[in-house]
Amino acid sequence: MTLNYISGAEAVIKALVDNEVEVIFGYPGGAVLPLYDALFENKKIKHILVRHEQAAVHAAEGYARSTGKVGCVLVTSGPGATNAITGLTDALMDSIPIICLSGQVPTHLIGTDAFQEADTTGISRPCTKHNYLVKDADKLCEIIHRSFHIASSGRPGPVLIDLPKDIQLSNVKYVDKISKIKKINNNNSSNIDENLINKVATLLLQAERPIIYGGGGIINSGPTASKLLTELVDILDCPVTLTLMGLGCVPNTNKNFLGMLGMHGTYEANLAMHNCDVMLNVGARFDDRVTGRLNAFSPNSKKVHIDVDKSSINKVVSVDYGIVGDCKEVLSALIKEVKKLHNQKTIKSKTKWWSQINQWKDKDSLGFKQIGNNIKPQQAIKSLYEQTKNFDTYITTEVGQHQMWAAQYFGFSKPNHWMTSGGLGTMGYGLPSSVGVQIAHPKSLVIDISGEASFLMNMQELSTIVQYKLPIKIFILNNEWMGMVRQWQELNHGSRYSESYTASLPDFVKLAESFGIHGLRVDNINNLEATIDEMINIKGPVIADIRVEKEENCFPMIPSGAAHNEMILSSDDNNKDTSNEGLALV
Amino acid sequence: MSVYQKNEVIEVKTSRTLSLVVDNQPGTLARVIGLFSGRGYNIESLNVTEIDKIRNLSRISLVTRGTSMTIEQIKSQLLRIVPVHIVRDLTLEGPFIKSELALVKLVVKGANRVEALRIAETFRARTLDVTLSSFVFELTGKPSKLDAFTDLMRSLGDTEISRTGVSAISRGEKTETKLLDQI
Numbered sequence: 001m002t003l004n005y006i007s008g009a010e011a012v013i014k015a016l017v018d019n020e021v022e023v024i025f026g027y028p029g030g031a032v033l034p035l036y037d038a039l040f041e042n043k044k045i046k047h048i049l050v051r052h053e054q055a056a057v058h059a060a061e062g063y064a065r066s067t068g069k070v071g072c073v074l075v076t077s078g079p080g081a082t083n084a085i086t087g088l089t090d091a092l093m094d095s096i097p098i099i100c101l102s103g104q105v106p107t108h109l110i111g112t113d114a115f116q117e118a119d120t121t122g123i124s125r126p127c128t129k130h131n132y133l134v135k136d137a138d139k140l141c142e143i144i145h146r147s148f149h150i151a152s153s154g155r156p157g158p159v160l161i162d163l164p165k166d167i168q169l170s171n172v173k174y175v176d177k178i179s180k181i182k183k184i185n186n187n188n189s190s191n192i193d194e195n196l197i198n199k200v201a202t203l204l205l206q207a208e209r210p211i212i213y214g215g216g217g218i219i220n221s222g223p224t225a226s227k228l229l230t231e232l233v234d235i236l237d238c239p240v241t242l243t244l245m246g247l248g249c250v251p252n253t254n255k256n257f258l259g260m261l262g263m264h265g266t267y268e269a270n271l272a273m274h275n276c277d278v279m280l281n282v283g284a285r286f287d288d289r290v291t292g293r294l295n296a297f298s299p300n301s302k303k304v305h306i307d308v309d310k311s312s313i314n315k316v317v318s319v320d321y322g323i324v325g326d327c328k329e330v331l332s333a334l335i336k337e338v339k340k341l342h343n344q345k346t347i348k349s350k351t352k353w354w355s356q357i358n359q360w361k362d363k364d365s366l367g368f369k370q371i372g373n374n375i376k377p378q379q380a381i382k383s384l385y386e387q388t389k390n391f392d393t394y395i396t397t398e399v400g401q402h403q404m405w406a407a408q409y410f411g412f413s414k415p416n417h418w419m420t421s422g423g424l425g426t427m428g429y430g431l432p433s434s435v436g437v438q439i440a441h442p443k444s445l446v447i448d449i450s451g452e453a454s455f456l457m458n459m460q461e462l463s464t465i466v467q468y469k470l471p472i473k474i475f476i477l478n479n480e481w482m483g484m485v486r487q488w489q490e491l492n493h494g495s496r497y498s499e500s501y502t503a504s505l506p507d508f509v510k511l512a513e514s515f516g517i518h519g520l521r522v523d524n525i526n527n528l529e530a531t532i533d534e535m536i537n538i539k540g541p542v543i544a545d546i547r548v549e550k551e552e553n554c555f556p557m558i559p560s561g562a563a564h565n566e567m568i569l570s571s572d573d574n575n576k577d578t579s580n581e582g583l584a585l586v
Numbered sequence: 587m588s589v590y591q592k593n594e595v596i597e598v599k600t601s602r603t604l605s606l607v608v609d610n611q612p613g614t615l616a617r618v619i620g621l622f623s624g625r626g627y628n629i630e631s632l633n634v635t636e637i638d639k640i641r642n643l644s645r646i647s648l649v650t651r652g653t654s655m656t657i658e659q660i661k662s663q664l665l666r667i668v669p670v671h672i673v674r675d676l677t678l679e680g681p682f683i684k685s686e687l688a689l690v691k692l693v694v695k696g697a698n699r700v701e702a703l704r705i706a707e708t709f710r711a712r713t714l715d716v717t718l719s720s721f722v723f724e725l726t727g728k729p730s731k732l733d734a735f736t737d738l739m740r741s742l743g744d745t746e747i748s749r750t751g752v753s754a755i756s757r758g759e760k761t762e763t764k765l766l767d768q769i
Contacts, residue, residue, distance in 0.1 A: 125617060126624050130668040133612070150668060311662035314655060 008137050009034035009168040012101065015144040017044045018177045021072045021099075023063060023439055024048070025056040029076025030116060031103025034168035048439060048468060051460040053080050055432035057087020057158075058458070061096045062436030065419045066394055068222060070152050071436065073100040078116030081162075082123065086426060088158045089127040093423025094245065095220055097156035099147055100128075106166035107135055120162045129157030137167050141175035155309040156220055190308075190325030192333055200280075200304050200321050201337035207278035207302075209353045210238040213261065213290075216245030216422065217283020217308060219415045221327035226415040228331035229282060230254065235338055237350060239357055241269035243284045244407055245422045252411035258357070259366070262290040263558050264404040267365035267567055268357055270556075273298050274564040275356070281305045283327045286317040287423070288585075296563030306330045365556040365569055366408055373524045377402065377477045377548040380528060381409035381449070384475060387532045391445040393417065394437045398430040398454030401483035401554045406449040428457030431474065435461060438470040445473070445536065452478040452545075453502045462515045465541050473535050474543045476508060479550045487553045492560075492578050508545035523547035560585040597653040601630065602677045603684060603754045604661070606646040607762065607769075609669035610636050617667045618646060627652065627660055631686075631729070633751035641769065643671070647754045671769050672762060681757040687750045688732045689714070690723045694743035702742050709735045 006014070012035060016024065025048045028036045039047050050056040053075045060071030071091075075084050081102040091098045105114040121133045130150050132143050140163075147159040204210055212233060218225045226249040233240045233256050240250050241261040250257050259266035261273055270292075273279065279301045284290065286305075291297045294316060303319040305312070306327060313322035323330050368378045381402075395410060396419040397403040403420055412418050419437060421429035434448040455476055465472050485500040512519030518538050522531040528546075535544045556569045561582020608614045615634055622629050631649040636642075650660060657675070664673045676682040690711075694702050699721075706713060706723050709731065715722035725735050729752060739745050 121613060122616070125613065126620050129666075131613075155666075309662075309666070311659060311666055313662075315659055318655070 004173055005171040006174055007034065007038065007168065008140055008163070008170045008172050009038040011141055011172045011174050012144060012163065012168070013038045013042055013045065014174055015141050015177070016072060017042075019145065019148040020069070021045055024072040024074050025050055025059040025063070025436065026074030027051075027053050027056060027076065027080060029080050029103060031077035031105060031165050032074060032080075032101075032163075032168075034165065035074060035101065035103070035163070046439075047074075048435070049464065050432065050435070051463050052458065053083035054086050054428070055435070055458050055461050055464070057084050057091065057098065057100065058426070058429050058432035059436035059439070060098050061087065061091050061094070061429075062396060062419050062433030063440045064096050064098060064436075065219070065433075066416050066437045067440045068416065070097040070099055070148055073098060075100065075102050076116065077103040077105055077120065078118045080116075081120040082118055085123060085127060086424075088124055088160065090421055090424040090426045090429065091158040092127050092129065094421065095156050095216060096158070097151040098158035099151055100158060100160045102160060102162050103168075104133065104162045104164040107164045108166070110164065120160070124160045127158075128160045131160040131162065133162040134164065134167050137170040137172045140167060140172055145175075145177045155217075155312075190323075190329065192323060192325045192330055196321060196323060197330075197333050197337045198341075200323070201334055201341055203278055203302060203304065203321075204236060204238075204280060204338060205341055205347055207238075207276075208348050208350070209272075209276045209356075210236060210278040210280065210350075211272050211276040212236075212238060212240040212280045212282060213243070213273065213284055214240065214246045214249050214282045215243040215284025217306075218246055218249045218327050219283075221283065221308075223415055225283075225326075225328035225331060226250070228328060228335060232331060232335050232338065235335065235342065236347065239268075239272050239354075241265070241273065243287070243290055243422075244420060246284060247407060247418045248412035248415040251413040253413060258361075260407050262287075263292070264408065264554055264556065265290075265558075266408075267363045267556055267569065268360040270558065270564040270567055271360045272357055276301045279303045281307075281319070282331065283307060285312045285315070288316075291317065292558045292566075293561055293563045296565075298564070363569065365567075370525060373526065374549045375523065375525050375528055375546060377405050377479070377546075377552055378409055379525065380475075380477060380546050380548055381405045383528055384447070384449070384532055385410045387529065388445060388447070388536065391536070392441070392443075393445045393447060394419070394434075394441060395447050395449055396420065396430040396433040396437060397449045398451055398457075399425045399427045399484075400451045400454060401479075401487065401552075402449055402451040402454075402477040404484075404554045405477070410449070427454040429454075431455065431458050431461045432464075434472045434474075435464055435468075435470060438472050439468070446471075447473045447475050450474055450476045451483060452476055452480065452505055452508075453482045456502070459511075462511075462517070462541075462543075466515050466517060470541060471539060472541050474541070475535070476543065476545050477548050478505075478508070478545050479548050479552065480505065481550060483552075484554065490553070492583055508543050512543040517541045517543065519543045519545065521545040521547065597655070599651050599653055599656075600677075601649060601651050602657050602675060603682065603752065604648045604650065604664075605672075605674045605676050605754055606648065606664065606670055607637075607672040607766065608644050608646055608667075609671070610642045610644040611669060614644070614667075614669045615646070618648075618664065618670070621663055621667065622650070622660075625663065627656065631751040633753050638766070641766070643766070643769070647752055649752050672765050674756075674762075676754050676756055679756055682754055683757060684728060684752050684754045685726060686729050686732055686752050687724065687726045688736065689748040690725065690736055690739050691715075691720060691746040692723070692739050692743050693720045693745070695719055698742045702739065705735070705738050705742075711735065
């Protein structure tokens with residue numbers, strides 16, 4: 001063995017360092033012991049020991065989404081890898097760059113049903129952007145460098161690298177990261193050409209009722225894209241709405257921002273989408289939560305779609321102009337062209353359009369009445385926002401009613417400050433995700449807005465939070481129900497609440513105390529603000545058990561199978577039965 | 587999703603022949619097939635083999651059926667797969683040749699043996715194996731020709747059929763050499 005050779009495991013760690021990995025979330029096991037051995041003396045990578053492999057991936061997602069970097073995960077073979085699958089699927093659906101290293105039984109045992117063997121590349125194939133099984137130690141370094149490129153380029157996504165134990169132990173010659181990775185395939189090639197940009201810019205300037213609808217692609221494109229989008233909105237003075245994934249791209253205080261759109265979006269955002277004459281979709285994918293019934297989706301508009309992934313264009317909604325390219329590049333070209341044309345002709349007056357929108361706004365679709373002493377969940381989020389808006393606050397959520405209320409009532413002024421499971425809708429996402437966010441931003445205020453049922457799904461991570469002294473605030477909207485399930489059962493299944501009650505809940509205050517952290521409880525509206533203040537002022541982690549109105553439903557809502565202009569604004573509004581087709585939808 | 591979409595205009599589904607150049611490595615075919623099953627597309631015919639030993643590339647010839655929107659979606663989705671380098675829509679590109687090979691075993695005795703040989707001759711099939719009670723024929727050509735031949739053979743006796751699936755290439759002088767050099 002010459003000095004040039006190092007072990008496969010050491011090469012992996014060196015490759016991670018070369019790819020600027022500072023933190024790795026993982027859980028050890030038999031098949032990754034050589035890797036853990038290589039990590040033991042390493043000073044450049046900090047390993048965060050989670051309590052479940054699913055949480056490792058969510059933590060890496062939180063890290064990636066709040067920093068724009070690639071998140072890194074290390075799990076063992078068999079159950080370690082299968083536990084990571086939910087996280088990987090979540091990252092694929094939300095386009096989050098993740099590298100997941102998984103251990104594997106040694107190559108000569110693959111296929112023999114060895115202890116803790118699973119066909120990891122087979123299982124993870126449909127839920128990763130790409131995956132590798134390293135069978136040849138000479139290709140190890142190249143595969144890792146290439147994986148980072150795949151995970152972070154184009155439409156980002158998770159890449160899994162399966163590492164048999166003998167490969168980790170073999171001697172390899174370290175190969176440096178090549179500065180230019182050859183083109184992988186031509187799907188990422190953009191088609192930004194002057195002609196197309198000119199047509200779109202003209203269309204936007206001539207529009208009488210334009211709207212911009214932005215999504216997570218803007219966040220993935222980096223903070224510049226968000227600034228450019230805001231600039232375009234200001235130039236055109238047109239309304240803008242954002243998807244769940246896009247919240248924060250345009251500051252919530254911007255006068256042109258109509259709030260979130262879609263199933264639980266605002267009345268004005270959805271009606272503006274329905275009645276617009278030109279729609280510019282930037283980095284969103286016409287998800288079914290956003291479009292409602294497709295054959296009634298924005299029927300009279302010309303549609304422009306900017307997306308880095310060609311397959312997103314014309315997937316569910318046919319558009320008039322599809323621009324394949326990175327949001328920030330397309331937006332900057334578009335703004336230049338709009339400015340150029342703007343000097344030649346004036347923008348069409350939008351007074352009529354704005355007065356129409358303001359009429360819709362007057363409906364106050366997010367209005368609610370705080371009666372009595374019970375805490376309305378909407379008020380809980382509103383107060384949380386008011387009391388934290390002067391901090392650098394990062395919000396993560398689980399999935400369900402609390403998630404929608406957080407999206408509706410918490411204001412996001414910056415991108416990368418809102419981490420929620422959008423595409424996959426993974427309950428249990430928020431707590432581990434907040435671990436990743438707090439690791440990346442140790443000085444910031446990180447709050448996991450949770451529901452009691454979602455919290456129970458990954459509450460083992462309290463142990464991680466305590467181990468690393470992460471001052472995460474867990475804000476549980478506790479209504480003792482799987483609220484969104486209960487709401488759908490009420491609306492669609494004759495209030496037959498089958499298995500949606502969260503029975504046998506723990507005492508969250510005592511649970512917190514058992515981990516040596518603070519637990520708070522509040523059930524009276526008059527004490528809400530004081531409790532939130534106390535939560536913020538406590539130095540360490542806190543579980544705040546916010547006992548909210550139990551039967552509260554999340555409105556406004558587009559019932560399943562309905563169109564944007566068929567929203568219901570409150571329970572009293574729900575006099576139409578859901579169609580049979582709607583019943584079949586999720 | 588499909589329930590949302592009540593298509594007022596029913597668009598015709600057509601058959602399309604796609605030609606893919608992919609890395610010849612484990613998992614590539616699984617990814618391509620997984621895409622079709624996972625997203626509910628059809629595969630009518632599939633044929634895969636290595637075409638370039640130095641660059642380690644394989645060609646997948648694939649026949650699928652769908653509306654033009656679905657086909658465009660299939661093509662874009664295929665290109666998202668990392669080891670898929672080229673996706674060509676031969677049906678859309680222009681004239682092309684589709685060819686397939688069939689091996690047909692026929693168990694037959696008596697007068698039908700002569701009939702089988704006569705039909706085989708008419709179809710220009712080669713006889714690869716003969717016993718006193720059976721033949722194995724090899725036939726190449728358009729899938730419809732192979733269909734006709736196998737139907738006739740079935741009526742003569744017990745058969746066993748093995749077909750390769752369609753292999754396709756465009757007519758004329760256009761090649762992929764330049765595209766392949768970029769890989």
